Amino acid sequence: MAKDLSTREENYSQWYTDIVTKADLAENSAVRGCMVIKPYGYAIWERMQAELDKMFKDTGHQNAYFPLFIPKSFFSKEASHVEGFAKECAVVTHYRLKNDENGKGIVVDEAAKLEEELIVRPTSETIIWDTYRGWIQSYRDLPLLINQWANVVRWEMRTRLFLRTAEFLWQEGHTAHATREEAVAEAEQMLRVYAEFAESWMAIPVLKGVKSANERFAGAVETYCIEAMMQDGKALQAGTSHFLGQNFAKAFDVQFLSKENKLEHVWATSWGVSTRLMGALVMTHSDDNGLVLPPKLAPIQVVIVPIYRNEEQYRAICDKGLEIKKQLEKLGLRVKLDDRDTQKPGFKFNEWEFKGVPVRLAIGPRDLENGTVEVARRDTLEKEVLHIQDIDQKISHLLDQIQQNLFQKALDFRTANTFKVDSWEEFKIQIEKGGFIEAHWDGTAETEQFIKDETKATIRLIPFDGEAEAGKCVFSGKPSARRVVFARSY
């Protein structure tokens, strides 16, 4: 049915690219590694932003904006942070162009060299902490709870639309607290916010946990994360939240006077999700017929397609369609009446299916006579005929059902592809098949590295809700107190 689309079976990564480009979410740009997010894709991102922003504000955060450029010297102040990002920074060295003396276009004016080079932010900890020094004097200034929506640049070798691009959009929260406990609680709280968003809005089930030292954010004391399973069995980190300890406060000399009149360094967190979530959304729900969107994030939740033979029918059916649209919009639904006279119904059916619209209503002459409408749901591709007077209640209910069904399907898939493994032989076999592996680990970086080198699998997280269970490390045989989750990842 869906022509021009690879199937997941044939070529999973081609299938992903096909959906992103053909559903009009994004395309590659003239700039290597950078994408153009197209209106339909951006509309989904805006819906994500709107809900996340509300969740951040509900938890007491305020938005602000910090510069795109960071003085190079700021980067060197936190040792492990520099080390983590140095290899992928874009650097601004000059501030002026001029006409080439030989008449060959525009060249960099070497006379306009910056005294101090500027880094295009790969993340904003350094510029933000340099700023916070001026904002924080006393415990009365704490906690400081700030978020920013921004673009960042990480010069990646290999890029893929949404999943890894040289420039991407994200939000980064940066908070300052008087105590260690409060900062840890903040990092944990924001991870719960992310998990809630992923599960309730994106219909993506996620595991919550802590990263191993190898996978920790550069400059963090502890990194928390949510991990989702894609349909090819690989893991995708969907959000991270970091407890930064006093690392940045010390590097940037951010101190406050406590109630006891003692000068102390503040405690910090940072947390972020990016346009990568768009990739997660595509890879979690979509099928071989195209994109599948959860109703809560779909820019169009219901599309109405009129079917007609002549001008007279066209007008009568579009009138009815408009009536239904208004009726549904009163319930707060996002509805589109596709009254284009330039495409045939069959074309429209396929197009909206490909674009993942959760519910399609078709109205033709027969329906007009019978007072009915054909309802098709994107997730199961099932169709039924309803009486027009029933659609008010039924459509809202159907959208809820679709939202739940998508979550349940994704959860069932993850459950079916999660395995407890207790021997190294079994581990090597299972990892080839994909999915999450729950195995014991001796807690050493050496073992983790060895497993990665041998199998390309990494520890995705040490689950929060993992039950204590004594066992032996799947690789070294040394004692272990709990299982951790291994997988190959994006």
Add this chain to the structure above:
RNA sequence: CGGGGCAUAGCGCAGCCCGGCUAGCGCACCUGCUUUGGGAGCAGGGGGUCGCAGGUUCGAAUCCUGCUGCCCCGACCA
């Protein structure tokens, strides 16, 4: 930065080995008529410095040399 491949209409490709008339096909696009309950049919039409620069030749998309760009595979990563 190492290994491989590609560059011909908006997109996808054929032609190149073995040089030769006006460079072709599918999709898309434009016009008209018939159509419209799962990607319409027919007819007509528009669109190309064959990546760039040299060379060989009577003649180059095709052969030779150099350059540039892009893609794929590896090391890095949300």
